[in-house]
Amino acid sequence: MSGEQRIHEAERQQRIAEIKRLMEATGFVAKDFFLTQPPPPDKKDDAYPRWKAREVSRRRIARRMYRYGLPAHDLVSMPRAETAPARLDMFPAVEPPTEPSTSNDLVGLAITLPEQCPRCSGHDAWVGAGRWPHKASIMCVCGRHLGWLSTATFNFINATVQQFGRPTEPICVNRQRAAAEVKSPITANAMKGNCNG
DSSP, X not given: OOHHHHHHHHHHHHHHXXXXXXXXXXXXXGGGGTSOXXXXXXXXXXXXXXXXXXXXXXXXXXXXXXXXXXXXXXXXXXXXXXXXXXXXXXXXXXXXXXXOSSOTTTTTOEEEOSSOOTTTOOOEEEEEEOOTTOSEEEEETTSOEEEEEOHHHHHHHHHHHHHHOOOSSOEEOOOOOXXXXXXXXXXXXXXXXXXXX
């Protein structure tokens, strides 16, 4: 590990510790940034104002995580691999791809989507880490996983970043809908709208 990577990792660990302190001070746990509680069905009782105040605090922390480029997965401490014996003979050997599953240059890159997030109704997202066979994920600023970045889109953005450098503003990423979701030419044209933000 080079000196620059060690500095970057140390800074990342400091940011994770800061987010965990904020979460502890406000009473949140990591799962609150994976799955949030929906609003109470009856807005007349006192449960709704409590939920609204809690959601405002949670979104404030989620925005800071977005600025730092930290997905909710970084807040969870993973169990050590030595706790359970490995049963490698149960699974056939699969050769991992020769190319990495994601480019560190793209992780944390701010993007804007034309469709809204089902959780927060926002359009702002960022490029997250990939898991083989996917090269990168799309994460909403609220922490919700919105899908995977297509290989063609990933390669285009990666080549653009390598040639021109990392953009300073969010870039617009249009994703194609599955054929089953497009019901008519009118609906298909409506889905091809520009990114709005």
